[in-house]
Amino acid sequence: MEMIEVRNLKKEYRIAKKSTGMMGSLKHLIMPQYETLEAVKGISFRINEGESAAFLGSNGAGKSTTIKMLTGIMKPSDGTVRIMGKDPFLNRIENARRIGVVFGQKSQLWWDIPVIESFRLLKNIYGIPEEQYNRNMEKFGEILGLHDFLSQPARKLSLGQRVRADLAASLLHEPPILFLDEPTIGVDVAAKQKIYEFLRETNREKKTTILLTSHDMKDLESICQRLIILEKGKILFDDTIDKLLKKYGGEMSLEEIIIRLFEYDVLV
């Protein structure tokens, strides 16, 4: 079954054209000028049930922008998105039930109250049965080492701890689709290894569809079979990692190919 279908998707941001300094700000106040920035320039792809795909691209390539449109929180400028056959922006609430999302830079944990309360809230929001909740809390607690800080408010967690808790939070309701935007920021090597294993297992056993972005090649290689390279809002490559290595690699590793790509702007 097709879980994610994207056709000719575009996003234009309107950004203020400001010259620097006080005078610039003043001028903008009186006569605001805007220009459009095309962050995503008409991309298309499909992802089937049980696939695990990765977005790869340099900073500002449009990865997060695409994920925001796929999760239904931002309206595309043009083109269509279908998540399990439905438009995620028009069916935001229904869509939200079927996806799990991690934005590594952001936290859905409540800043001032114990982490466990955030989890309890999620249990109620998604109507997670008691048995499933306990089972998952037990399992995630083990794999992600949550037990040490569940009673702490989120503001007291270290970066890696917070990210781990956020990952658990996004998986609690066992969504069929996972969107992970840099889910391993600040996570130590040992914990990363466990996360990889866990995500692979979820992908295999529950047929969970995963779409991930990361700047860590290890993440991509460990979790995903398929690679979508996005540069300047366009898709440059969309196939398995093995194919990329065969086609362009020769003796090079994935990392070396990508460095070349980012430097010379083409796959050579």
Next chain:
Amino acid sequence: MKKYLAYIRCGFLEGCAYRSTFITGMLANFIQAVVLYYVWKSIFTYQDAVNGYTWEIMKQYVFVAFLCNSVFSMGFEMSIAERIVKGDIILDLLKPLSYRGMLFFRMLGTAGLEFAATFVLIGSVYLAVNGLRYLSGMRTVLFLISLFLGMGVKFCIQYIFSLLCFYTDNSYGVTKAREILTNFFSGALIPLAMFPGVLRDVVNILPFQGIIYTPCCIFIGTFSARESMISILLQIVWIAVLGLLGTLLGKKAFGVISMYGG
């Protein structure tokens, strides 16, 4: 429904986490109420009645109005604006819930604590000043209904103003404008009956009176039973109208909003 109720708990816990801000805020408000009490007292030493309001009525009004004003007193426009600018609103929208519903119950949890504390504090002051002689069971029940509906009106207004923050960078201005409007036209400072002619008519066709003036008059008894019923009905109508307006505005606002960060 259960999912929304869960937000009351988190809102409450969050309110508790901020108890020091909340205590100082309440003290400041309390001082304001006391000052207002003495200002009115001095006015009434020169005058027996202002537009039918006597000191007897006024010394109830001051405290009841204060109590009504203390629910949802903080307003959430600023916090929403901050969540937009930081991009944290993304996380709210990723939940399978109505955004407005979530806000309402979260505020209810936070306000619960504030309201309970104010209720005890102001209730005792009210009793110390006025004693039991003005109280009526029937009116108190209607008052509580009207107070709750007033909260609804206030919430709808705050929601609409917070949607304006989607369009402007100046959330502080938006919040202040809303605060001044609600404080003045709701009867928080001056009973609306004291407003001069035209202004009185204007106030009558605005929704703000439902926030404070309506519940206050019901409690004090300046509204007859019939008037009370009509006013309560009017509050319900306003909630429906403002709610619809919020829904329509929201549809537009969520389409233009920029999701920052990532």
